[in-house]
Amino acid sequence: MSTNYQRIVVKLGTSVLTGGSDRLNSARMVELVRQMAVLRQAGTEVILCTSGAMAAGREHLGFPALSDSMADKQLLAAVGQTQLIQRWENLFQIYGLHVGQLLLTGADLRDRERYLNAQDTLNALLSHGIIPVVNENDAVATTEIKVGDNDNLSARAALLGQADLLVLLTDQDGLFDADPRSNPQAQLIERVDAITPQVLALAGGSGTHLGTGGMATKLQAAQLAQRAGIEVIIAAGGRDNVLLDAFAKRSVGTRVSAHANRLESRKQWLLAGPKARGKLILDSGAVNAISSQGRSLLAKGIIDCQGEFERGALVALHSETGELLAQGLSRYNANDITRIRGQHSQAIGERLGYDYGKVVVHRNDLVLQPVSLAGEQK
Ligand SMILES: Nc1ncnc2c1ncn2[C@@H]1O[C@H](COP(=O)(O)OP(=O)(O)O)[C@@H](O)[C@H]1O
Numbered sequence: 233m234s235t236n237y238q239r240i241v242v243k244l245g246t247s248v249l250t251g252g253s254d255r256l257n258s259a260r261m262v263e264l265v266r267q268m269a270v271l272r273q274a275g276t277e278v279i280l281c282t283s284g285a286m287a288a289g290r291e292h293l294g295f296p297a298l299s300d301s302m303a304d305k306q307l308l309a310a311v312g313q314t315q316l317i318q319r320w321e322n323l324f325q326i327y328g329l330h331v332g333q334l335l336l337t338g339a340d341l342r343d344r345e346r347y348l349n350a351q352d353t354l355n356a357l358l359s360h361g362i363i364p365v366v367n368e369n370d371a372v373a374t375t376e377i378k379v380g381d382n383d384n385l386s387a388r389a390a391l392l393g394q395a396d397l398l399v400l401l402t403d404q405d406g407l408f409d410a411d412p413r414s415n416p417q418a419q420l421i422e423r424v425d426a427i428t429p430q431v432l433a434l435a436g437g438s439g440t441h442l443g444t445g446g447m448a449t450k451l452q453a454a455q456l457a458q459r460a461g462i463e464v465i466i467a468a469g470g471r472d473n474v475l476l477d478a479f480a481k482r483s484v485g486t487r488v489s490a491h492a493n494r495l496e497s498r499k500q501w502l503l504a505g506p507k508a509r510g511k512l513i514l515d516s517g518a519v520n521a522i523s524s525q526g527r528s529l530l531a532k533g534i535i536d537c538q539g540e541f542e543r544g545a546l547v548a549l550h551s552e553t554g555e556l557l558a559q560g561l562s563r564y565n566a567n568d569i570t571r572i573r574g575q576h577s578q579a580i581g582e583r584l585g586y587d588y589g590k591v592v593v594h595r596n597d598l599v600l601q602p603v604s605l606a607g608e609q610k
């Protein structure tokens with residue numbers, strides 16, 4: 233089995249782990265562990281992103297009558313996560329492997345220092361042959377700090393771990409041209425190269441009560457991974473040898489091709505969605521230079537600078553009509569930009585009495601926004 237995948241992330245949705253029932257399905261889990269162990273023994277590093285904490289909590293507590301509130305979901309996840317991680321440890325032990333648990337929130341991934349810490353832990357686990365098992369830290373994650381769904385979390389884990397392949401396993405064979413749950417005639421799409429608004433529009437919501445996001449979040453995850461140069465496969469977790477087939481590039485599910493150029497690691501962190509400290513409003517020339525020509529942002533194209541920020545801060549670049557175009561690291565602080573906006577690069581030194589170079593946001597420090605789901609809030 234020789235392919236060029238060195239490191240893969242396997243995401244298992246609640247739908248896969250329960251096999252559509254209201255309990256974790258041990259037979260299903262052991263079969264997937266067997267396949268991950270085969271890959272591990274062949275030298276591939278495997279990161280598991282597992283859902284199912286809430287389902288496990290509900291099962292462990294004997295299906296209590298709880299509300300849909302955040303607090304009750306957090307209760308289920310807090311109880312269930314211990315059950316879930318024990319299950320994974322016991323199953324991987326059959327193959328002489330240990331697991332290490334990484335519970336993350338969106339806030340951990342947006343903060344540069346915490347991101348690098350999590351990356352170190354991930355690498356340390358992998359270098360000792362331990363399987364990192366990642367889930368959202370649901371018990372403490374409020375709406376503001378959450379990633380929110382494990383599809384997006386797994387794509388972020390793939391960026392964090394600089395993986396080559398992300399396999400999203402679910403209860404359908406892949407992406408269909410309509411939700412197969414309500415359209416039995418729907419056709420499987422075997423390959424996606426560009427995740428256009430038309431492709432995003434095919435995706436519907438979750439099929440299970442405890443799952444989150446459905447196909448829409450899988451496509452968001454695929455889009456993020458694709459932009460970072462990571463291939464994605466969306467396939468059915470219950471299909472025989474699904475992981476081994478995906479790994480060996482045999483035809484399975486929907487394969488989303490990776491963009492050719494892998495982003496360097498700082499840009500990968502920018503894709504994790506850190507919070508911008510300020511906002512720059514660009515004129516149409518700058519919008520074009522950034523969005524279509526892959527150029528750096530010059531002071532000349534900046535109409536307005538909003539917010540207080542230091543040199544090196546992350547800023548959001550917007551068009552005059554308010555569209556978010558990109559995020560990038562600013563080489564000048566907010567006061568400086570207010571003084572040099574609209575000016576030619578040669579005038580920067582004159583205006584400020586010093587200069588840090590002619591660009592305000594260098595193209596190497598900038599990532600463009602992807603196309604978004606219809607109606608999604610930015
Ligand atoms: N175009 C589509 N193709 C395939 N599945 C879709 C599509 N649109 C919506 N879905 C739904 O997405 C569900 C899988 O997402 P979800 O329930 O969140 O599973 P998981 O727990 O694996 O993340 C499927 O059961 C299906 O009903």
Ligand SMILES: N[C@@H](CCC(=O)OP(=O)(O)O)C(=O)O
Pocket residue numbers: 244245246247282283284285286287309367368370380381382383438442443444445446
């Ligand atoms: N973190 C949650 C799962 C969230 C989630 O995205 O679920 P799913 O759509 O089944 O992958 C849990 O462990 O229950």
